[in-house]
Amino acid sequence: MTQFSDKVAVITGAGRGIGRDTALLLASEGAKIVVNDLGGGPQGGGSDSSFAQQVVDEIVAAGGTAVAETSSVASMAGGKAVVECAMDHYGRLDFLINNAGIIRPRRITEMSEEDFDTVLAVNLKGYFATIRAGAEYLKRQGGAIINLSSPSGFGHWGMANYSAAKEGVVGMTRSVARELGEFGVRCNAVRPVSQATTMAIPEVYETITYQHQTLGIPHLSNQWLLPHGEEAPPHSVAAVLAWLCSPLSENINGREVYIFGAQVALVQEPELIRNQFKAGGWTWDGICDPAVTGALTYDIRNRYKGLKPV
Ligand SMILES: NC(=O)c1ccc[n+]([C@@H]2O[C@H](COP(=O)([O-])OP(=O)(O)OC[C@H]3O[C@@H](n4cnc5c(N)ncnc54)[C@H](O)[C@@H]3O)[C@@H](O)[C@H]2O)c1
Structure with missing residues (x-):
């Protein structure tokens, strides 16, 4: 008997990176997976359905069950299509992992309205769109929502759009947790620092270098990010996401979990x-x-x- 037999998971942005490894892990533990991925570039734009399909092929080849879905989550219609794919194929929804993301690093003095709107559409509204579509289904038997936030939300030079989206995700997580907890649906946020994925474009490292080396501000403004060594490989983040789906974490709701290298930590809410x-x-x-x-x-x-x- 595997951990997630008969469970159904929707994972957005699961064609690559953290989402892909999470899909493979949950599937290996018996869950049926909707592998959503638009397959666009790391700064948005473009599409390629082969990424989602490749992950589905891997899952099926290993004896699991999965279906590819290639909508953009950046619209309400897209979010609904992703969720309805789970209902159409498997008739239930237990886990919703909002993981799709893009990045567009720009100085605030050079950031256009489009740079801001595009990043928020995927990284924040896209999470609302799937939760709005899936909440009633999750309530039927209980389940888990996990939203991918980022340490960039703590403050990150050149990333005002992304920081706004990812910190918005945390606030939304706390509120949704309070609304759905009574129905047995937990909602938590994860702030990972992962090894190179599609998002690790050179411009991101330039923002970090400028902030850290030129301005002398610790990387991502948080001293406690510094001393813990290597970034986590995507499969390590995936393990934490799967644990947050499982009953082993049933007392965790409306919280933030931070993962960096070998460290996994519960983050304290802001304090006076x-x-x-x-x-x-x-x-x-x-x-x-x-x-x-x-x-x-x-x-x-x-x-x-x-x-x-x-
Ligand atoms: N990698 C890190 O160190 C890190 C750090 C902090 C936060 N995160 C967050 O974790 C999540 C996963 O990041 P990753 O590093 O695995 O990124 P990634 O770029 O490897 O994967 C993200 C996937 O999302 C898909 N996607 C983008 N826009 C989409 C849309 N509109 N609809 C559907 N799919 C879309 C992309 O095609 C891509 O395959 C993201 O939300 C990211 O912001 C990652």
Whole structure:
């Protein structure tokens, strides 16, 4: 008996990278898979149905069950088509893994409206589109939604569009978790740092190098990203995603899981780090009084966000 016998999983962007390895793993554990992938370029644009089909062929050759689906998740119609593919072929939906993603690194001063909209359409709206289409099906017997976020959401030079989308994913995850938890549907976000995939275009490394080496801001603004060694191979991220589908993680809902190399970690939600109170509320004079609010401005962590040295 395998872990996911009789379960049905929809995985978006499963033609390559993390999604592909997740499809192969869940299928090897008995799940029937909808392998969605548009097959476009890493910055959006183009399409190639062969990526989804190749993964399906691999699954079937290994004795598993899968179907290819090549819609773009960037529209409500696309998200619905992906989910309905699961219902048409297998009659149920247990796991929805929103993994499709594109990247378009640009300085904020050079980022066009299209650069912003295109990245949000795939990485944020595309996740809403499938959840909106699949939630009622998931509620029937319970299940799991996993949304691929990114450490870039913590702040990443040259990635305002991607950061906005991936941090939006975390907020949406927390809300959906609260709405669907009572029906036995868990919803969690994963922030991976994975070895080279299609997305690892040279421009991404240029943003990291500039932020880290020129500005002296730690990679992705988080010191705790630094000391843990190698990036995780996609199959390592896939293992964590599969675990989040399984009953072994049944107490985890509305949370973020971070994976980097050999480390997997639960991420703390944002916390207040310093408070100041003023009886009667804040006035202009009050907020300008360094004796009262000065403590808010002096924090070593501010230095890691690119402040010009004084
Ligand atoms: N690789 C990393 O280090 C890393 C880090 C942080 C977050 N992530 C996130 O993990 C997810 C997977 O990343 P990956 O590195 O495996 O990327 P990848 O580029 O290897 O795979 C993403 C897949 O999504 C597909 N896709 C793109 N737009 C689509 C659309 N509109 N509809 C359907 N499919 C579409 C692509 O064709 C591609 O096959 C992404 O959401 C990414 O943002 C990855």
